[in-house]
Amino acid sequence: MKNIYLISGLGADERVFRNIDFYGENPKHIRWIDPYIDESLESYSKRLLNQIDSKNELILIGVSFGGIIASEIAKHVPAKKIIVISSIKDSSEIPFIYRIINFLGLMNLIPSYLLKLYNPILAYFFGISSLEDKELLKSFLSKTDGKFIKWALKSILMWNNENYPSNLVHIHGSDDRLFPRKLIGQVAMIAGGGHFMILNKAEEISVKLREILKD
Numbered sequence: 001m002k003n004i005y006l007i008s009g010l011g012a013d014e015r016v017f018r019n020i021d022f023y024g025e026n027p028k029h030i031r032w033i034d035p036y037i038d039e040s041l042e043s044y045s046k047r048l049l050n051q052i053d054s055k056n057e058l059i060l061i062g063v064s065f066g067g068i069i070a071s072e073i074a075k076h077v078p079a080k081k082i083i084v085i086s087s088i089k090d091s092s093e094i095p096f097i098y099r100i101i102n103f104l105g106l107m108n109l110i111p112s113y114l115l116k117l118y119n120p121i122l123a124y125f126f127g128i129s130s131l132e133d134k135e136l137l138k139s140f141l142s143k144t145d146g147k148f149i150k151w152a153l154k155s156i157l158m159w160n161n162e163n164y165p166s167n168l169v170h171i172h173g174s175d176d177r178l179f180p181r182k183l184i185g186q187v188a189m190i191a192g193g194g195h196f197m198i199l200n201k202a203e204e205i206s207v208k209l210r211e212i213l214k215d
Contacts, residue, residue: 011144127194
């Protein structure tokens, strides 16, 4: 059995992996904790280490914001493999418009509670159309502290990571609207996959994961 840890997307929980077939493996879930005020990703990821048993070969799998956290955790503890899904692996892959938002400090103007509200624009950018996926997204938002969402979004906008390790594998959808494919470097491509493809392209992602994890 491999020592696999899963990190869900921003504010999401282990349900985001519910459609993934791990072919007999028994991965563990890293739970989100409350960030300190203006806490750095480096500090936050270090505080997640107490949920990880790093005695055996470690494999980290992170979705979206969880992929960024996986990359940060791997800076503090040796990992055999880092797998990021629907995410970014260095700051050069952050869309320019996000940099403008960060430069202008626009996130500071948005009340935290507004970030918890579901709207059709979110469904568009997440690439979801089924009622089931929409209801799950609504559930994630309702159960997540708005202050956590705001901290995480600001952290993504300010993420400064120039290099990524050779043992990092990136699985990405061709139709991801939050992190457009044209800005992303080398990836294992999922055709037609949007940002929420961990749920609606789970069969294809499961096959990719099986190939990556077999050695």
